[in-house]
Amino acid sequence: MTATIERGSATAPVIPPEDVPAKKAKAAGAPARTAPPRSGGFLGSSSGKKAVMAVTGAVLVLFLVGHMAGNLKSFFGAESFNAYADFLRTMGEPIFPRRVLLSLVEVVLVVAVGLHMWAAVSLARRAGRARPVGYAARRRSRASGYATHVMRWGGVTILLFVIWHLLDLTFGAVNPAGWDGTPYERLVQGFDPSRWWVTVFYAVALVMVGLHLRHGLWSAFQTLGLASSRSYRPLRGVATLVSAVLVLGFLAVPLAVAAGVIK
Numbered sequence: 001m002t003a004t005i006e007r008g009s010a011t012a013p014v015i016p017p018e019d020v021p022a023k024k025a026k027a028a029g030a031p032a033r034t035a036p037p038r039s040g041g042f043l044g045s046s047s048g049k050k051a052v053m054a055v056t057g058a059v060l061v062l063f064l065v066g067h068m069a070g071n072l073k074s075f076f077g078a079e080s081f082n083a084y085a086d087f088l089r090t091m092g093e094p095i096f097p098r099r100v101l102l103s104l105v106e107v108v109l110v111v112a113v114g115l116h117m118w119a120a121v122s123l124a125r126r127a128g129r130a131r132p133v134g135y136a137a138r139r140r141s142r143a144s145g146y147a148t149h150v151m152r153w154g155g156v157t158i159l160l161f162v163i164w165h166l167l168d169l170t171f172g173a174v175n176p177a178g179w180d181g182t183p184y185e186r187l188v189q190g191f192d193p194s195r196w197w198v199t200v201f202y203a204v205a206l207v208m209v210g211l212h213l214r215h216g217l218w219s220a221f222q223t224l225g226l227a228s229s230r231s232y233r234p235l236r237g238v239a240t241l242v243s244a245v246l247v248l249g250f251l252a253v254p255l256a257v258a259a260g261v262i263k
């Protein structure tokens with residue numbers, strides 16, 4: 001007997017996900033998979049990939065919290081902000097030479113972003129394979145369509161933003177203050193009102209970061225098994241609050257420069 005699932009006018013056979021043991025799938029009346037079983041241990045399984053997403057996501061969130069707090073130093077003036085930027089390069093001295101710990105953090109960030117994207121693409125492909133027959137009528141639930149768009153296009157926007165951001169504020173390549181300027185000069189000149197489009201781009205990217213983060217946190221809560229019918233609303237509230245604090249904290253700096261509060 002073949003189990004079927006109704007969706008719009010389409011009737012698709014239910015293919016068991018790869019993690020479901022064959023016995024269970026058979027008991028559910030689903031046909032055996034024709035594709036060869038996948039190896040790869042924990043990291044090859046959906047739960048392994050979700051764990052990779054959660055751990056790398058947590059690393060990135062920690063970085064964002066620290067980065068936002070550091071940026072807010074710009075409200076205390078050039079000296080305070082430049083001292084913070086200098087600390088990033090000198091932390092660990094004299095045990096570690098200048099910039100060694102910062103380079104280590106950079107490597108961790110790049111690896112975290114790489115693994116996060118690998119797990120996301122891999123999980124999305126697996127979800128696609130588990131739905132072998134395309135929906136006859138494009139009647140996806142609105143919620144899943146929204147989440148897919150936010151995570152996929154939000155992720156791409158954030159990646160493009162980070163590339164621009166590094167060229168702008170780290171290397172000064174696209175910044176009026178250039179490489180020779182101090183970090184504070186790059187910050188103030190980068191968000192000069194004449195470059196309003198940069199501020200708009202940052203604002204759009206930061207909203208994307210916020211939406212991506214809110215959905216990511218919510219997914220992580222579910223992966224960790226924290227989301228029950230009782231905790232559903234409070235946990236959604238936590239995800240929204242953390243994301244909003246980060247977005248507003250980040251946005252405060254370019255907006256303050258544009259308004260002449262930071263100059």
Ligand code: HEM
Nearest residue numbers: 071085106158162165169170183187202209250251253254
């Ligand atoms: C308005 C928001 C932001 C401002 C004003 C800002 C500012 C800065 C500044 C001034 C630097 C250079 C620090 C230095 O060289 O001393 C920097 C580096 C960096 N920022 Fe941001 N940032 C913002 C948002 C973000 C966001 C949302 C992300 C990630 C999604 C991000 C990722 C990075 C990375 C990866 C670096 C390089 C860190 C390193 O040197 O290793 N930034 N940012």
